[in-house]
Amino acid sequence: MRILVVEDDHQLRAQLVAALKEHQYVVDSAEDGEEAVFLGQENHFDLTIVDLGLPKMNGIEVITQWRANNRTFPILILTARDNWQDKVEGLNAGADDYVVKPFHLAELLARVSALLRRSTGHATSRLNFGRLSVELTAKQVKRDEQIIELTAYEYNALEYLILHHGKPISKTELTEHLYAQDFDRDSNVIEVFIGRLRRKLDPDGSLKPISTVRGQGYRFDLIADD
Structure with a gap:
């Protein structure tokens, strides 16, 4: 953020x-x-x-x-x-x-x-998406209650997608929220972060939390539990 x-x-x-x-x-x-x-x-x-x-x-x-x-x-x-x-x-x-x-x-x-x-419409700091959970205050992500080790950039990319759930986020917009104003931005790096996130969050391909929306960017698709 x-x-x-x-x-x-x-x-x-x-x-x-x-x-x-x-x-x-x-x-x-x-x-x-x-x-x-x-x-x-x-x-x-x-x-x-x-x-x-x-x-x-x-x-x-x-x-x-x-x-x-x-x-x-x-x-x-x-x-x-x-x-x-x-x-x-x-x-x-x-x-x-x-x-x-x-x-x-x-x-x-x-x-x-x-x-x-x-x-972003969330009253609690813990968001549950079935087998996946995110603690916004602690900046911690778990799958099946096991902590997933993410880098700061990986976590920030995931958090931004989650807090804009259902909305396609372009690589440009995501890059602007990951890097400081004076950083030499390369939006292609976002592809690397998303690829790593997918592998860490969904190693067996059963959850599919992040989809690619052609021509628009990336979207977090899991629905939070009530």
Whole structure:
């Protein structure tokens, strides 16, 4: 999953980026409101984290512009001002949740995980697909309750397909969510990841979790248990 962090405090921004990357998210960052608006308009993000007190353009203006331009990704706001007016203003502008500074990284990561689950229609962090299960918080995949060892890129590719269940995902879109903005992208690498995933998830060919949709990309086809 790809996240944009918008924070003008260099030290905090670096801490957030490092923590998110440690949890296998792909992370871009911006240090002012104008850069944030541009990145949010030009890229596909699964979630953004936005400080309200930004230079050049404050966080409320950033959120307002994104929403006015039909950017629908979840937005988690950060504010150092612990009063209800700032929270209400941010939420009214289009944010989905907030964290008040100072905060524990564990709390922020939990809020991020919850927002991502809600935005894709999943209320729980564990998804069961018959013999296959995925724990979104732990980023762990099991078949018949046996852990499947996946690389970070393999897991992220699988998670993105699962969270967009039933929708064909192009190699270009999947590549944008696996690599940071400045990475020299090669969409052919996606074919390798999908091939490895298929072999690891379905070594005997009985589940067929990922199908190729000709001319459109890849689609996760298993249906989650009730």
